[in-house]
Amino acid sequence: xxxxxxxxTFLKLSGATAAAIAVSGSVTKxxxxxxxxxxxxxxxxxxxxxxxxxxxCPIQAKVxxxxxxxxxxxxxxxxxxxxxxxRGGAAISQLYDxxxxxxxxxxxxxxxxxxxxxxxxxxxxxxIAAKMQEIKDTYGxxxxxxxxxxxxxxxxxxxxxxAYGSPNTFTHESxxxxxxxxxxxxxxGTNSLSxxxxxxxxxxxxxxxxxxxxxxxxxxxxxxxxxxGGKLVSVDPRxxxxxxxxxxxxxxxxxxxxxxxxxxxxxxxxxxxxDKEFIEKYTEGFxxxxxxxxxxxxxxxxxxxxxxxxxxxxxxxxxAAAKPRAIIDWxxxxxxxxxxxxxxxxSIIATILLGSFEVPGGIYLxxxxxxxxxxxxxxxxxGLSTPKVPSYPKPVRPRVDGAQVKGQPxxxxxxxxxxxxxxxxxxxxxxxxPIKGWFVxxxxxxxxxxxxxxxxxxxxKLDLLVVCDVxxxxxxxxxxxxxxxxxxxxRDEGFNNAGGSAPAYTLRQQVVEPIYDTKPxxxxxxxxxxxxGLGQYFPWKDMGDMxxxxxxxxxxxxxxxxxxxxxxxxxxxxxxxxxxxxAQFVTKYPEAMSQVNEQxxxxxxxxxxxxxxxxxxxxxxxxxxLFGRGVPVYRQVKLKEGNELYFIQGKAAIxxxxxxxxxxxxxxxxxxxxxxxxxxxxxxxTLKAGDTVEVTSLSGKQQAVVLISKGVRPxxxxxxxxxxxxxxxxxxxxxxxxxxxxxxPSAIAPVCGAALHTAGVQIRKV
Amino acid sequence: MADKRYGMLFDSNRCxxxxxxxxxxxxENKVPDDVYRLQVRIDGPKGEYPQLVMDFExxxxxxxxxAPCVPVCxxxxxxxxxxxxxxxxxxxxxGCKYCINACPYQARFIxxxxxxxxxxTFCYENRVQKGEKPACVSICPTGALVFGDVNDSKxxxxxxxxxxxxxxxxxxxxxxxxxxxxxxxxxxQ
Numbered sequence: 011x012x013x014x015x016x017x018x019t020f021l022k023l024s025g026a027t028a029a030a031i032a033v034s035g036s037v038t039k040x041x042x043x044x045x046x047x048x049x050x051x052x053x054x055x056x057x058x059x060x061x062x063x064x065x066x067c068p069i070q071a072k073v074x075x076x077x078x079x080x081x082x083x084x085x086x087x088x089x090x091x092x093x094x095x096x097r098g099g100a101a102i103s104q105l106y107d108x109x110x111x112x113x114x115x116x117x118x119x120x121x122x123x124x125x126x127x128x129x130x131x132x133x134x135x136x137x138i139a140a141k142m143q144e145i146k147d148t149y150g151x152x153x154x155x156x157x158x159x160x161x162x163x164x165x166x167x168x169x170x171x172x173a174y175g176s177p178n179t180f181t182h183e184s185x186x187x188x189x190x191x192x193x194x195x196x197x198x199g200t201n202s203l204s205x206x207x208x209x210x211x212x213x214x215x216x217x218x219x220x221x222x223x224x225x226x227x228x229x230x231x232x233x234x235x236x237x238x239g240g241k242l243v244s245v246d247p248r249x250x251x252x253x254x255x256x257x258x259x260x261x262x263x264x265x266x267x268x269x270x271x272x273x274x275x276x277x278x279x280x281x282x283x284x285d286k287e288f289i290e291k292y293t294e295g296f297x298x299x300x301x302x303x304x305x306x307x308x309x310x311x312x313x314x315x316x317x318x319x320x321x322x323x324x325x326x327x328x329x330a331a332a333k334p335r336a337i338i339d340w341x342x343x344x345x346x347x348x349x350x351x352x353x354x355x356x357s358i359i360a361t362i363l364l365g366s367f368e369v370p371g372g373i374y375l376x377x378x379x380x381x382x383x384x385x386x387x388x389x390x391x392x393g394l395s396t397p398k399v400p401s402y403p404k405p406v407r408p409r410v411d412g413a414q415v416k417g418q419p420x421x422x423x424x425x426x427x428x429x430x431x432x433x434x435x436x437x438x439x440x441x442x443x444p445i446k447g448w449f450v451x452x453x454x455x456x457x458x459x460x461x462x463x464x465x466x467x468x469x470x471k472l473d474l475l476v477v478c479d480v481x482x483x484x485x486x487x488x489x490x491x492x493x494x495x496x497x498x499x500x501r502d503e504g505f506n507n508a509g510g511s512a513p514a515y516t517l518r519q520q521v522v523e524p525i526y527d528t529k530p531x532x533x534x535x536x537x538x539x540x541x542x543g544l545g546q547y548f549p550w551k552d553m554g555d556m557x558x559x560x561x562x563x564x565x566x567x568x569x570x571x572x573x574x575x576x577x578x579x580x581x582x583x584x585x586x587x588x589x590x591x592x593a594q595f596v597t598k599y600p601e602a603m604s605q606v607n608e609q610x611x612x613x614x615x616x617x618x619x620x621x622x623x624x625x626x627x628x629x630x631x632x633x634x635x636l637f638g639r640g641v642p643v644y645r646q647v648k649l650k651e652g653n654e655l656y657f658i659q660g661k662a663a664i665x666x667x668x669x670x671x672x673x674x675x676x677x678x679x680x681x682x683x684x685x686x687x688x689x690x691x692x693x694x695x696t697l698k699a700g701d702t703v704e705v706t707s708l709s710g711k712q713q714a715v716v717l718i719s720k721g722v723r724p725x726x727x728x729x730x731x732x733x734x735x736x737x738x739x740x741x742x743x744x745x746x747x748x749x750x751x752x753x754x755p756s757a758i759a760p761v762c763g764a765a766l767h768t769a770g771v772q773i774r775k776v
Numbered sequence: 777m778a779d780k781r782y783g784m785l786f787d788s789n790r791c792x793x794x795x796x797x798x799x800x801x802x803x804e805n806k807v808p809d810d811v812y813r814l815q816v817r818i819d820g821p822k823g824e825y826p827q828l829v830m831d832f833e834x835x836x837x838x839x840x841x842x843a844p845c846v847p848v849c850x851x852x853x854x855x856x857x858x859x860x861x862x863x864x865x866x867x868x869x870x871g872c873k874y875c876i877n878a879c880p881y882q883a884r885f886i887x888x889x890x891x892x893x894x895x896x897t898f899c900y901e902n903r904v905q906k907g908e909k910p911a912c913v914s915i916c917p918t919g920a921l922v923f924g925d926v927n928d929s930k931x932x933x934x935x936x937x938x939x940x941x942x943x944x945x946x947x948x949x950x951x952x953x954x955x956x957x958x959x960x961x962x963x964x965q
Contacts, residue, residue: 080803082915093917099799221792226917233790233918249821251792254830254962261826663794675802678809679795720828721821 051075056521057084057575059506061498062097062104062673063666064161065225066506068575069098071499071521078102078499078521084575089227089510096664097224100675104480104497105525107674109741111482111494112526121470122488124738131529131537134491139541141474141490142174145447151175152407153444154474155433157182158451162506162518164426165396166535167451172402173539173547177409178445183427184758185458185765186667190340192422192762193354196630197362199620201424202376204510205337206585207231209370212332214243214325215339216267216357217346219250223661235371241332243325245270245317247658248686248728249721258321261723264656264768265347265649266315270322271338271356272644273311276303277326278363285333285365292367292616295629295641299359302641314644333364335371345766346658347649350759351633352642359628359642367626368587368616375615377584379513385612386599391513391579392567394505394560399547407443410436411763420763421636429763431459431756434468447474451531452495456484456736457668460754460765461709478534481672482739494528501530502553505560505571511583517557517571532556586612637761650770655691656726657707657771659750668732672740683733683747684717687773688724692716697775704776707753707769713776714748727771780859782839782898783926783953784913785936789961790920791832793818797912797921801836804899804911811885813837813896814912820962829962837862837883837896838944838952845875845884853893859925860953861900866892880948898923926953 053074060067060081068084070092081099083090104110114134119125129137145154156171158164160181171179183191194201207213207220208231220232236242236255244256245267253259262270278284279300289296308322315322329336338357347353358373366372375381379391411432412418414425423429434455436445448469459465469475469488477486478493486492503518529537536548550556557568571577581598585591589610596603605612621627634640650656664680665671685705687697697703701716705727712734722728734749750767757766793816801807801814813836820830843862845854853868854875864875869892876884876893887894899910908914913921924933941955 079806080800080911082800090917092914094796094800094915095917096795096799099796099803099915102803221794221918224794224917229792229917230919237790249828249830251818251830254820254828255789255792256961259826259828259962663792674809675799679798679815719821720823720825 058519059516060098095224103675104673115492154447156449166532170535173544175403177405180428180430184429184763187342189350189762189764190354208234210235212336219252221251263316268353269311269314272306273308274326276306283330284363288365293626294623298629298641334366334369345759345764351761356642385602423763437468450477454483454668461756462751484737487737496524496528500524504556512581514578654770657769659731662730671743677742683730685714686719686722686728710752780925781927785922786834787957788832788959790918800911800915838954841951844878848874848878
């Protein structure tokens with residue numbers, strides 16, 4: 011349709027308006043046809059929630075003539091309003107991407123050769139069921155592993171796994187925020203806690219870039235805090251967008267963040283700047299913390315971190331002045347050093363010392379239906395029920411990663427997530443027992459797990475690899491069977507628990523009919539279950555049934571959710587130590603008055619935590635007995651050899667992890683990644699911007715294009731994660747930029763099982 | 777009722793360069809691949825460590841009151857409408873690119889589907905005339921954009937414009953209706 015006019019033809023036409031219109035006639039017709047179609051056709055707004063990352067932001071999709079034309083945030087969801095990120099908005103181009111997997115595929119060539127035949131769902135199911143049965147009969151059901159990106163979809167995968175007899179279900183969390191999860195569990199006895207960014211007066215981020223690893227509600231929270239005069243301090247070896255927006259930025263030496271946090275704790279205790287009353291009433295283990303930080307002086311931390319002593323002293327004083335609305339963020343990403351459990355624990359302990367708990371601008375317990383109903387003394391908010399199913403067979407062998415298995419290194423890791431890096435290891439080493447089959451749902455370990463070569467070597471040894479995804483992902487490329495999943499805009503689903511400071515549920519709804527021969531995950535697991543003779547574990551027909559089961563038949567709430575995309579219960583954010591929010595809550599539920607103490611707060615739940623002491627545990631007896639890590643203590647770590655550079659990564663606002671790089675609109679905005687090198691380092695190595703270098707670590711090597719930037723330490727190189735894609739099935743993203751996993755070691759941080767994401771690399775110009 | 781004068785305020789301190797606006801614009805205005813009406817660009821890091829700065833710039837039509845693109849158009853396709861929004865009538869456009877050359881903000885391109893010059897319209901026809909905000913304004917995660925009628929003394933934008941603002945390439949005398957709150961962030965305040 012490109013109309014080419016030379017200057018000469020134009021001159022002939024100029025002044026002859028009629029002729030000009032005649033020339034553009036076809037175009038005009040096209041435009042008017044489109045607008046006529048729009049007028050004649052239907053236009054509707056459908057509420058759902060997003061899946062371009064895992065934040066699950068509520069959305070509103072506009073559908074015109076059966077096509078999705080615009081995606082915005084759900085205006086009825088206060089935390090985001092109509093706002094949405096680039097990835098959410100670009101879900102349209104994922105939906106209509108012609109590169110999607112359109113039919114089930116069975117491998118016909120060698121593994122990883124990219125030869126497939128399109129098959130019917132029936133044939134694909136038969137193939138998978140036969141192989142799964144064979145694995146069960148030959149090796150036992152535990153030899154089949156299942157992994158998904160975490161979320162409500164995992165319940166269906168888990169049902170199939172458990173019914174089949176395998177305990178081995180995983181999320182990608184151990185290659186993401188597992189350290190803070192385990193740290194929260196150890197401290198509070200639960201992971202269901204959040205940070206109230208929006209009301210913080212002082213926010214210290216250790217390497218987390220809110221404005222690149224985007225969660226829209228949190229971006230809005232941090233923005234609101236800053237607009238109200240709150241202080242944002244970014245501690246990051248790289249000058250991120252967050253660092254650029256922060257009041258202060260410190261380019262800390264990689265892997266030494268714990269020294270900074272311990273020194274802050276040291277100052278808070280040394281100068282009596284902590285909240286004594288809070289610590290005495292609600293916590294255990296203060297003495298152990300106090301004794302452990304005696305030598306963690308700011309002068310010592312300055313040596314470790316490269317941050318000046320006076321700045322560390324000032325940070326601690328300013329945090330104390332802002333208390334209780336001061337937070338050291340427990341972070342989101344995976345391990346920056348082996349001492350990640352300690353770092354996340356220390357961040358929580360520092361925040362707790364400031365009494366920043368159950369107040370606006372601090373840590374708070376998520377107010378689930380169970381919490382609210384407990385306070386009111388009767389059921390005022392329905393919980394989400396699950397279908398009644400027969401009891402599952404008991405696996406003979408425990409989880410392959412040892413998560414929640416007594417005596418195992420990963421004992422403290424929740425079994426609902428597991429340590430997913432254990433799967434390739436168990437495939438290769440056959441220890442503690444072999445994994446022979448792997449079902450992967452919209453998860454991409456070839457890119458998101460460390461040590462790419464080893465992961466691929468493991469996949470090659472499998473008897474069965476099934477990948478269910480929207481795209482022919484890097485992991486799908488090595489699969490025996492690829493099952494095309496309907497994209498989230500094509501799926502009805504059940505309710506998602508989206509509560510935070512008040513209970514709320516969101517609903518995923520089908521926005522358009524599936525474009526290709528795809529199915530939703532729940533249907534796939536149910537179908538496969540039926541094939542394997544396990545249909546009794548899926549006692550529901552569809553998502554209409556499921557929603558009714560979840561909400562105990564409350565059709566009124568289901569109807570509201572279908573209209574609004576969300577159900578909440580008119581409960582305002584509740585912070586148990588905040589008199590105002592407690593008063594509001596009691597006005598709504600006078601029955602809760604009995605829970606309110608003479609200070610006008612509700613302290614019951616805070617003194618009845620699921621920890622051994624029922625209080626907040628700054629000292630963990632369990633971590634002490636099992637790992638000698640009762641309180642955080644600094645240990646020197648070695649992340650690189652002397653002549654190497656630190657290799658670190660970060661998130662980009664435009665992409666998610668190992669997922670979106672081939673999505674057309676996002677790829678167009680950010681097609682590749684480069685290696686950031688400091689100008690001094692580049693000069694020493696006579697490197698120019700745009701040069702190609704070979705990057706080598708103990709795990710592998712690859713080429714990278716150099717970006718020279720003062721925004722990274724001279725001893726460090728940086729790149730955005732998730733590029734360098736290996737699947738030729740991702741035509742746009744294939745071989746574009748740097749695959750971080752290729753450089754990263756298989757190492758994990760003790761206690762929490764989090765993958766180590768700092769490596770030492772050597773760089774050579776090619 | 778007097779005609780409106782639509783204006784926009786871009787707070788470069790709030791902008792995080794996330795490109796949500798660019799994607800929303802593409803969807804809303806069916807902007808073809810490989811061209812764009814709106815992007816945000818990150819300039820930097822610049823300065824000397826540790827006083828580094830990144831500037832965030834909105835790259836799109838700035839809606840000049842004295843628009844260089846209008847008088848150079850030989851067919852009258854480039855015009856300012858009654859509400860102060862610079863528009864392109866694709867029916868009249870012959871794709872001569874005079875306006876593209878004349879624009880000091882590099883905000884225009886030839887739409888490969890229509891063959892006509894194209895650019896930001898503040899979503900005038902598809903949203904603003906229906907009482908909605910432009911797509912970019914409606915979805916911005918940080919509230920970096922304010923839009924409205926600057927003739928209306930009670931509008932949100934009039935209030936917002938009481939802050940210190942600058943105009944893009946003010947020295948050219950094009951009188952853009954896009955105002956900018958210049959960057960104060962970074963540089964270790």
